[in-house]
Amino acid sequence: MADLNWKKSYYESWDDAFRGLAPSVRQQSVRVAAYTQVLFVQACADGFANDRQIGLDEMQGRYADLAYKCGMYHQLGKALVPPEYQLWRSDFTPEEQAVYRKYTTDGRQLIAALQEAGASRREKRTGEIEEAATENIPWLMQRESCQQHMERWNGSGYPDGRRGSDISPIAQIVGLAHQLDHLAAQTKSEDPFAEAMDEIIAGEGTDWNPALIRILRNCRSKCRGVYNKYIHYSLTVPKTIPLVEKKPNRPMGLKFRPMVDCDTLAPRLYEAEPWVGGIAGQPGDTEPLPALADMLSRTGLTADVSFYLLYEAADALLRMTNCRLDCRGVLLPMLPQFYRIGSQLKRFEELFGDQPVDRSLLWLSVPAEVAAKGSKTVRELLNRYIRNGITLVLDEYDPAEMPLEQVEEVGFTHVRFRRELYLRRETAEQMDILRLKGITLLGGGVDSDTARAWLRDCGVYAASGPVLGGAVTEDEMIRDCLLRERTPE
Numbered sequence: 001m002a003d004l005n006w007k008k009s010y011y012e013s014w015d016d017a018f019r020g021l022a023p024s025v026r027q028q029s030v031r032v033a034a035y036t037q038v039l040f041v042q043a044c045a046d047g048f049a050n051d052r053q054i055g056l057d058e059m060q061g062r063y064a065d066l067a068y069k070c071g072m073y074h075q076l077g078k079a080l081v082p083p084e085y086q087l088w089r090s091d092f093t094p095e096e097q098a099v100y101r102k103y104t105t106d107g108r109q110l111i112a113a114l115q116e117a118g119a120s121r122r123e124k125r126t127g128e129i130e131e132a133a134t135e136n137i138p139w140l141m142q143r144e145s146c147q148q149h150m151e152r153w154n155g156s157g158y159p160d161g162r163r164g165s166d167i168s169p170i171a172q173i174v175g176l177a178h179q180l181d182h183l184a185a186q187t188k189s190e191d192p193f194a195e196a197m198d199e200i201i202a203g204e205g206t207d208w209n210p211a212l213i214r215i216l217r218n219c220r221s222k223c224r225g226v227y228n229k230y231i232h233y234s235l236t237v238p239k240t241i242p243l244v245e246k247k248p249n250r251p252m253g254l255k256f257r258p259m260v261d262c263d264t265l266a267p268r269l270y271e272a273e274p275w276v277g278g279i280a281g282q283p284g285d286t287e288p289l290p291a292l293a294d295m296l297s298r299t300g301l302t303a304d305v306s307f308y309l310l311y312e313a314a315d316a317l318l319r320m321t322n323c324r325l326d327c328r329g330v331l332l333p334m335l336p337q338f339y340r341i342g343s344q345l346k347r348f349e350e351l352f353g354d355q356p357v358d359r360s361l362l363w364l365s366v367p368a369e370v371a372a373k374g375s376k377t378v379r380e381l382l383n384r385y386i387r388n389g390i391t392l393v394l395d396e397y398d399p400a401e402m403p404l405e406q407v408e409e410v411g412f413t414h415v416r417f418r419r420e421l422y423l424r425r426e427t428a429e430q431m432d433i434l435r436l437k438g439i440t441l442l443g444g445g446v447d448s449d450t451a452r453a454w455l456r457d458c459g460v461y462a463a464s465g466p467v468l469g470g471a472v473t474e475d476e477m478i479r480d481c482l483l484r485e486r487t488p489e
Contacts, residue, residue: 011079014114018072020079022086028181029072034226035177036071037064039212040170042219048211049169057137058169066138067170070145074174077107077146104159107146115139144168149175152207164209172212176200179207180216184227192323193227244311246474252276252289252305254312255471259331259442259464262456267481269329269363271444271464272313273471293335302337307347310362314355316474317362325481328462331363331393331442336370343381345388363414365395371410372402379410386411393442399430404437412439419445423454431458 011017018026041064049055078086085099092100115136148162148171155163157175167175183196197220204213216223246253254274258267274289289305296302313332320327338344352359364385371382371394386392393414394407398421407415415434421427422443431441443455446465455463472480 011110011114014073014076017076017079017110017114021075022078022083025075025078025086028178028185029075031181031185031226031230032074032174032177033068033071034230035180035223036174037068038219038222038226039173039177039215040064040067042222043169043173043212043215046211046215046218048215049165052165055169058141063138063141066141067173070142070170071174071177073107073111073142074145074149074178075103075107076110077103077105080106080110101150101158104147104150108143111142111146112139115142141168141170144171145174147171149178151175153209154206156207172209176208176212176216180223193224197223244308244315246312246315250277252308254309254316254332255473256316256330256477257464257471258469258477259462260468262443262446262452262460262463265468267327267469268462269327269331270316270477272309272316272330272332274309274333289333289335293337296335297337302335303341303344303347306334306338307344307351310351311355312474313362314351314357316477318355318357319474319478320481321357321361323478323481325478327361327481329361329363329391331365333365333395334367336367339366339370339374339378339382343384345384348385348388348390359389360391363391363393365393365416366412368394368396368398368402368418371412372406379406383409383411386413395444404433407434407439408437414440414442416442416444422451428454428458431460435459 011020018029021029040059041061043049044059044061044064048059050059081099081103085096086103088100089096145168147159148167151157151160151162151167151171152175153164153167153172155161180196180200183199184193186192197216200208200216201213204210252275254272256270256272259269259271260267275286276289276292277286289309293302296305309332313330317327317330348359366382371379374382382392391414392412393416394402394410394412395416396418397407397415398418417427417431435441441458441460443451443460443463444465446452446455446463446468448467451465452463452467
C-alpha cells in the first residue's frame, strides 16, 4: 500500500477535485446524485423533517438542483488520498480503515475551502460579500451531506456516531441514496435493485429514519428509473480480477452467441465465438480462429492461444456467476490441434485456481473428426479431461463416422449433431437413442423456425443459430442478461 501520510492538500476547483477521484467513485457519485435528487423532491413533497427548523431551512423544492450536487460531491474527500484508499477493502488494517473513513471529515473541510475560494474570487470580481459559512444554507447542506452521509439512525455510523435527528436531513437522504446505489450495483442477484430495496427497508428504525423509508417507498418507481438509466455502469460489478486484459484493440477475443431453449427461446448457455484481428489492409476486421489453425500449429502457439481464450471465457463466466445470472455454461470451440498436443490438465488446474469459476460451467467442444479418427492416445486424453471434471461436447457428430460405442468409450455426455443431418428421420432416431442413454443434445447453425421446432421435438437441450440470436460482446451479453432477468414492477 502507499504511504499513509501522503495527502493532497489543495485543488483549484470543484471539477479539479472531482477528477481526483477514482473512476469508479466518480461513476458512483453520478448515480448517487440522481438518486438523491429523486428522494429530495419526494421528501419535500412529503414534508420530511418539517417539524424542525433545519428541515424547514433545507427541505425546499428550490434546492432540488443543490441536492443533486450534494450527491455528486458527497465523496469528494476521497480525492485527498491515493486511489488505493478510495475504495473500501476487507483486508484494510485498522490504521488503513481510519484513513479511509476520514474522507467524510476531510471532505467537509475540502468543500468549505472550495466554497470560500469561490466566494473570494466573486468578491474580488463583483465586490459582493457572501453570507458567513455558518449561515449559508446551501453551503451547509453540501458540507453536512459530505460529513454525515455515513451516519446511521441508531448511532452506529461514522465519523461521529450521530443518531436520529442529530443527522442533517440532506445527509440522511444522501446516505440512503449512497447505500441504495451501493447495494444495487454490488448485489449478486437477478434483480439487484429489488434486493437492494428490500435490504434497505429491512433497516427501518435501525439504519434509517422510518419517515425516510416511507419516502423511498413513495418514489420507488422513479428510483428504479435511475437504476435502469445507469445499469451499464454496474456491468462489471461485483468486481472480479480479470485474468486477461480485454482491451478494445487486443489481437483476439471472444463474442458470445446465446444457446436457447428451442421451445421458450430463453438462453440456457452461451456459445463463445473466437475472433482474430489484424487482417492486413483491413483495420478493424476480424476472422474466425480456425482460419489461423495451421499457422498456430506451425509456430507452436495452439495451446497458448487456446488458454488465452479459455481465461477470457472464465472471466465472463465468473462475472455472470457473481451476478447470479441464469447461465448453465459457456461453450468454447477448441481447435482440433489442441487435443493432439498432449495433456494440458496442469494448466487447467492453474486456470481454475486463478479464477474461482465452477469448472462444470466451462464447456469445450471437440471436433468429431478428432475423436473419430484420432489415435487411441487421443481418445484416452479426451477421457482423462472428462474424468477431471471438464465438460467436453462432441461437435459435428455423424453416427456414420463414429458409432455410439465409441462415443460411450470416450465418455462423452454432450453431443451436437452435424447441421447437414437435421430434419432427417434417421437422425431423430439416433438422437432419441442418445437421450435415453442420458446424453445431453445440443444444436447449432439453426437458420429456420422449422429446424428449431424439429430440434425441440428431438429433445435438444439448447441450440444456437442465426434465427436464435446473434453474437455480442461480453458486456453486451451481461447487460442483456441483467435487463432480461429484471423482475418487472
